[in-house]
Amino acid sequence: MSLLIDRLWQGLLDTLLMVGVSSLIALIAGIPLAVFLVTSGKGGMFEAVRLNRLIGSIVNLFRSIPFLILMVALIPFTRLIVGTTYGVWAAVVPLAIAATPFFARIAEVSLREVDQGLIEAAQAMGCRRRHIVWHVLLPEALPGIISGFTITLVTMINSSAMAGAIGAGGLGDLAYRYGYQRFDFMVMLIVIIGLVLLVTLIQLGGDKLAKAMNHRT
Amino acid sequence: MTGSITSIRQARNTHEAEGDQSSHALPYALAATTLEHAETHIRFQDIGKTYSGEQGPVRALHGIDLVVRKGEIFGIIGRSGAGKSSLLRTINRLEQPSEGQVLIDGEDIGRYGTSELVALRRRIGMIFQHFNLLSAKTVRQNVELPLKVAGVPRQERQQKVASLLKLVGLENKHDAYPAQLSGGQKQRVGIARALVHDPDILLCDEATSALDPETTQAILALLRDINRSLGLTIVLITHEMEVIREICDRVVVLECGAIVEQGPVWRVFGDPHHDVTRTLLSPLQQTLSDDLKAHLLTQPLRQNDALLLELRLNGTNSREPDLGLLFSALGGQLTLVKSAIQRLQGRTVGHLLVSIRHSPHAQEELIKRARRIFDDVEVLGYVAAD
Ligand SMILES: Nc1ncnc2c1ncn2[C@@H]1O[C@H](COP(=O)(O)OP(=O)(O)OP(=O)(O)O)[C@@H](O)[C@H]1O
Ligand SMILES: [Mg+2]
Numbered sequence: 178m179s180l181l182i183d184r185l186w187q188g189l190l191d192t193l194l195m196v197g198v199s200s201l202i203a204l205i206a207g208i209p210l211a212v213f214l215v216t217s218g219k220g221g222m223f224e225a226v227r228l229n230r231l232i233g234s235i236v237n238l239f240r241s242i243p244f245l246i247l248m249v250a251l252i253p254f255t256r257l258i259v260g261t262t263y264g265v266w267a268a269v270v271p272l273a274i275a276a277t278p279f280f281a282r283i284a285e286v287s288l289r290e291v292d293q294g295l296i297e298a299a300q301a302m303g304c305r306r307r308h309i310v311w312h313v314l315l316p317e318a319l320p321g322i323i324s325g326f327t328i329t330l331v332t333m334i335n336s337s338a339m340a341g342a343i344g345a346g347g348l349g350d351l352a353y354r355y356g357y358q359r360f361d362f363m364v365m366l367i368v369i370i371g372l373v374l375l376v377t378l379i380q381l382g383g384d385k386l387a388k389a390m391n392h393r394t
Numbered sequence: 395m396t397g398s399i400t401s402i403r404q405a406r407n408t409h410e411a412e413g414d415q416s417s418h419a420l421p422y423a424l425a426a427t428t429l430e431h432a433e434t435h436i437r438f439q440d441i442g443k444t445y446s447g448e449q450g451p452v453r454a455l456h457g458i459d460l461v462v463r464k465g466e467i468f469g470i471i472g473r474s475g476a477g478k479s480s481l482l483r484t485i486n487r488l489e490q491p492s493e494g495q496v497l498i499d500g501e502d503i504g505r506y507g508t509s510e511l512v513a514l515r516r517r518i519g520m521i522f523q524h525f526n527l528l529s530a531k532t533v534r535q536n537v538e539l540p541l542k543v544a545g546v547p548r549q550e551r552q553q554k555v556a557s558l559l560k561l562v563g564l565e566n567k568h569d570a571y572p573a574q575l576s577g578g579q580k581q582r583v584g585i586a587r588a589l590v591h592d593p594d595i596l597l598c599d600e601a602t603s604a605l606d607p608e609t610t611q612a613i614l615a616l617l618r619d620i621n622r623s624l625g626l627t628i629v630l631i632t633h634e635m636e637v638i639r640e641i642c643d644r645v646v647v648l649e650c651g652a653i654v655e656q657g658p659v660w661r662v663f664g665d666p667h668h669d670v671t672r673t674l675l676s677p678l679q680q681t682l683s684d685d686l687k688a689h690l691l692t693q694p695l696r697q698n699d700a701l702l703l704e705l706r707l708n709g710t711n712s713r714e715p716d717l718g719l720l721f722s723a724l725g726g727q728l729t730l731v732k733s734a735i736q737r738l739q740g741r742t743v744g745h746l747l748v749s750i751r752h753s754p755h756a757q758e759e760l761i762k763r764a765r766r767i768f769d770d771v772e773v774l775g776y777v778a779a780d
Contacts, residue, residue, distance in 0.1 A: 298526035301486055301597075302540040302587065303516040305508075312539055316530035392571040393529045 184351060185367060191265050192347035192375075195337045199272035200330050203280040207329075208322070210236070210277065211284035212310055222296075222306045236278040244275050244336045248343070268345030272336055280329040287321025288314055320391035327383025331376050338372070348372060435499065435595065435627045436462040436485060442493030443480050443651075454480040455651040458494070467621055467628040469638040469659070471674055472648035478631045481648065482597055485629065486518045487511060498595070516544060519588025523600035525580040527572040527587075533559065534568040537586045544591070558586040562616060578609035585616060589624075596620070598630035602637060610634070614641050635675055639663055639738060647671045664743025665708035665769075682747070682774070686731070690775040699776045700749035701757060702731065706770040709741035716767060723763040726753030749777055 210232070216222040217229040239247070248271040252262050255270040291314055299309045315322075341349025348368050356365030441458035444451045455477045462468045470478045483489035484496050487503060495502045503514055527536050534555055541551045559565055562582040572580055581601060588596055598617070602610040618641045621628050632638060638645050638659060645663075646656040647670060654668045666672045682690070691699065705720075707713055715735055721728050728750055735744040746768075753760060757773070764771040 292526070294522060294524055294526040295528060297488060298520070298522060299539075301488060301515055301518070301520040302543075303512045303591070304540075304543050305512060308543040312543065313528060317528060319530060390530070392573055394573055 181364065185348075185364075185371070188341075188346070188348045188351040188368070189371060189375075191345075192334065192337055192341070192349070195265050195268050195272055195340065195345065195347055196330060196333045198269045199276050199337075200280075200326070200333050202269075202273035203276035203329055203333075204326060206273075206277045207280035207284055208315070210281040211288055212314065214281065214285045215288040215314070216306075216310070222309065236281060239274065239278040240282065244271070245339055247271055247275055248340060263344050265346050268337065268340035268347075272333055272340060275336060276329055276333050279332060280325060283325030283328060284318070284322045287318040287325060290321065291317045320387045320393075323383060323387040323390060327380060327387070330379050330383070334372065334376060334379075432463040432465055434461050435464040436629070437497040437500075438481070438484070438494065439497065440494035441481070441484060441491045441496065443477070443484070443489060444492045453651055455491070456493075457652055460646060460653065460656070462627060462629055463644075464627055465621070465625050466643040467618070467630065467641050469642035469645040470629065470631045470648060471633070471635070471638060471645060471671075473670065473674070474633075476648040477651040478648055479599055480651075482599055482629060482631055485595065485597055486515050486520060516540065516591040517593050518595045518597060519585075519591070519593040520597040520599070521581065521584040521588050521601045523603045525572070525577075525584045525604075527580055527583055529572055532569050532571055533564060533575070533583050536572065536583055537590055540587060540590050554590060555586075558589055561589075561620075562586045576609075577605050578612060581605065581609075581613055582616070585613075585620070589620065592624075594626060596626050596628045598628065598632075600631055600633065603633065610637070617641060635663075635677060639736075643739070647674065658739060660709045660738035660741040660743055663738055664741065665706075665710075682732075686777070689777055691778060692775055694776045695778060698751055698779045700727075700729070700751040700779065701753075701760065702747065702749050702774040702777055703760070703764060704745050704747055704772045704774050705764055705768040706745040706772070707735065707742050708769045709738070709743040711769060712741060713767065713769065714742055715746060720748075720764070720767055723767060724748075724750055724753055724760055725755060727751040747774070751779070 213223070214229065214233060214236070217225040217232075219226050221229075242250070248268075251271045251274060255267050256262050258270055259266045261267050295313050295317060296309055299313045304312065337345070337347055338349025338352070341347040341351070342353045344350070348371060352365055352368040355361040356368065438458045438460040441455055441460075442453070443455040444453050446452075458481060470481060472478050480489055484491050485498070487496075487506070491504065495504050497503070498514070503511075506514060528539070531539065537555045537558060538551050541554060546554075556565075556568075559568060562585050564579060564582050564586070567575065567579065567583075572583065575583065584601070596617075601617075602613050605613060614637060617628060617630075620626055621641075630637070630642070642659050644657060645659050647654050647662065647668060649668075649670045655662055655666065655671050662671060663675060666675055686702075690702065694701075705715070707715060728748055731747040731749050733744075733746050735742060735746060737743075750760065755763065761771050761773070
């Protein structure tokens, strides 16, 4: 019994690690990507229409591949980076690669919603482009970006379970081995409850943070 | 209408206590005339602007030659789409003219590189119809931002922000977010932000259009006060003619991207030459009431039908509507039907409608006599005696 509890605990930690690290990478890479997508279009601050189109297509490409297929397709790349295709760190690679364009597109929507008038006002007051990104675009879009990041986290929990099923560890792995292969309904139930709690917690926290950052009303 | 002028004066007076008394004490008319010799601040030279729209090019401006003088409040009016915003925005190069040059203090700003442009924009404040305040920043942070990006040290920033928030009357709102402010308060923040670099030009694009009449008066009073005390040149766009009438020195009327009329406000408003100007001014101009119009006859039917005259003053000859003089000149039974006389920049402009009955003089003689007192006289028709 205590072995099971250990395993469950380990599974939870693994899941948190996979989701946390890949989402962090998505956050760090996704925001600049989103800013680029928003500002490099026609008439944008950093206008580079061709590059914008190219990057946009790459993002779309990754967004359209189902995670399971992406994971398998990335196996050689994963081996190259982490040296193995098994375990938590191996799962982080495809998870981060799936999460980054996913999150970038959501963040892009929030950035696009920033009132053009604010950008104009910033230009009129003598802001340079980097000031506009830092003081106008990002802070104004922040509530939306936080909500988007919450969605990304939840989606990554989902995907990490899939990664778990093919040997990455984590709660998905547990549910698969105990629940599916041994028909241990109890473990399955605990995992489900654990996941529901985790997702609820993240969603609540994210909503709260987004609300605290929103001074629009 | 006189009421609102008084109210803006009163509002100004509350600010004047701390300002430079000698310059404030100048009567309105005197201040306006002294500006006629002021030096050129902004010069538009043959400005043209063509946008590439969805359905081909849109010619928003063409052949604009215009001068804005130092220290004046210059109004731009015109119908929607006339090119007002396009013209205003060439001053800080939010819009780049397709043709011609904008010279500020004699320098062609079209040649400026990024750094010079940024420096120029810091010398030009701008306020907007929808305020354009950053929702994620407090009032203090909003006003502070232009200084922050310019690398002004923290201490200095704080002093400047505090003094400006005091100037616009928001001392106790430092830590409020824009969403917690009223429209008038938001525009005050906008003004504080625009002034934070001590600019010498302030651009206002429909800055009072989203405000109620009372708040508009207060904001106008503030602008007038800033104009006087800081010697700031203000260029403003508005569709509210009262705004022009109350604070502008000179005004230009745009139509389809070109200038149709310009001059001192008393001239343009007192005696508009162009149809567009007349249409724009029509809310201010009192015309014949409908019931009078319905009863108006082109020819007198009976001996004692009253003659209806419109007597105009256009301000050029500095005449006053002397009613005693008018009565003794016209004789008979003189009735005031309507009066739309106002003082603009110290000049009396507008018109009177009077009806005359039982006059000893013939119609031509009446008109001739009235012309000695008024700049223009027109026969509107006859009103039947009851
Ligand atoms: N960015 C743009 N792209 C294409 N056309 C534009 C653009 N900005 C303005 N125009 C066009 O230029 C003309 C003048 O526009 P402008 O905004 O200067 O008018 P305005 O006098 O300020 O009008 P309003 O009173 O409605 O603000 C209009 O026909 C408008 O449609
Ligand atoms: Mg406009």
